[in-house]
Amino acid sequence: MIDIHCHILPGVDDGPQMIMNSIVMAQAALDEGICTIIATPHHLNGKYTNTKLDIVKNVELLNQALLEESIPLTIIPGQETRINGDLVERLQQDEILPLNDSKYVFVEFPSNHVPHYTSQLFFDIQVAGYTPVVVHPERNSTLIQDPDKLYRLVKNGALTQVTASSLIGKFGKKIQKFSTEIVEANLTHFIASDAHNTTSRGFYLRDAYDYIKREFGNGLVFQFMENAESLLDGRAVVGDQPNRIKKKKLFGFLKR
Template sequence: MLFFKKKVIPLIDFFPKDFIDIHSHILPGIDDGAKNLDKSIALISKMRSYGIKNFITTPHVLGDVYPNSSQTIKEKLEEVKAALQKRNITDISINAAAEYMMDEQFSELLENNDILTLKDNYILVEMSYFSAPINLYDILFEIQVKGYKPVLAHPERYGFFHNDFNHYYKLKKAGCLFQLNLLSLTEQYGKGVQKVSEKILKENLYDFVGSDTHHSNHLELLKKIGTKKNLEKIKHLLDNNKKFL
């Protein structure tokens, strides 16, 4: 019996030259991502070795757990930019938005237009992994009434949607854009998530991708996505991300 290895593609050849990662947690000491400035620079340097040189990083804004403000996020961004310059790493473009939990605090920020967008009017949002907000569709409506476009982070990871795929069609119909976590193409989050991500891909419901990098283990695992089959499946999404440059 013959066994055929998957055709492995080094990530530096996998990502388009001008790819921009629109979901990561690489600002220091601000959420559950990079713990300090050295780790921030290490993560950026590793991603740079994969050919990723453009970033819109997205720290959590989550109630009392990660009570980040636009100001604190911008301050941390400037720290990272200064550290990159100090280390003579000059080919990196990094900006910051946020990953907003769709909760009461987010509704207040939205009301006050105190929002860091990915670019133009695109907002990266998430929900609890335990359940969707009771007023989910009201929040999505509010976002759009305010002139913004909701980009839902990793829809494949919300297990409460897995038993009824119609939820995904309903979200799309409500004006929600979808961002695939690249590691969902592996077993990082479990086989259930991997299976649902494949189905959402097959139904062509995704709009963008993101690494959702938190730490070095994520970047080691990211190498696993580098196959010809995966590239064929998500090349259009990698290209779609260019709109955020």
């Protein structure tokens, strides 16, 4: 398996702080069946700054450490950038790092809102030749309350990535329900771990794929896995026509 979103680089953000912790995470990933990880440290989220050059350097160091420990896991450079109005310019200035230097760019929303300029920014990103990938939309309170915002972004060409632990209930039943609705409505294209450690924020990728297999069938599992490979290789990803998440009625009232 390929994990396209993981905080495994040591000492750069809220992931592991020491190289030995990264090694423990790497072994846990292997046990999970993961062979390749895209390291995606936070960037411009108000607390952490991890530029392209710094990430590439740290990925090289971690890969060397894994080689010395005889751990057959490959780390690929990526970045989780908080949405900002200068994102296109930062891409053009080579500060922002697309995943594996492909056309795919992770974009993180604040947890409690979606900026008003998002649609225009995503249009500009696509005009510049890149594809925005919204990370963990299932944990954004605005999207939970108004999933049509997510539908419109995907309809207009954005991709999304749902977190494995969200699907299996690690963030609570409400987020699990919304994650499942996102998958059912064809509003996501990738499942990834967003792992930060091996305790409170583990991988759970195998469990998430098992959940999807039970709920939606094996075909969708293969689709998500193939999309991860396509992203890594810079090829087009696939997905069925996105649908709106229907609001359910309860006692005559609309309810999310």
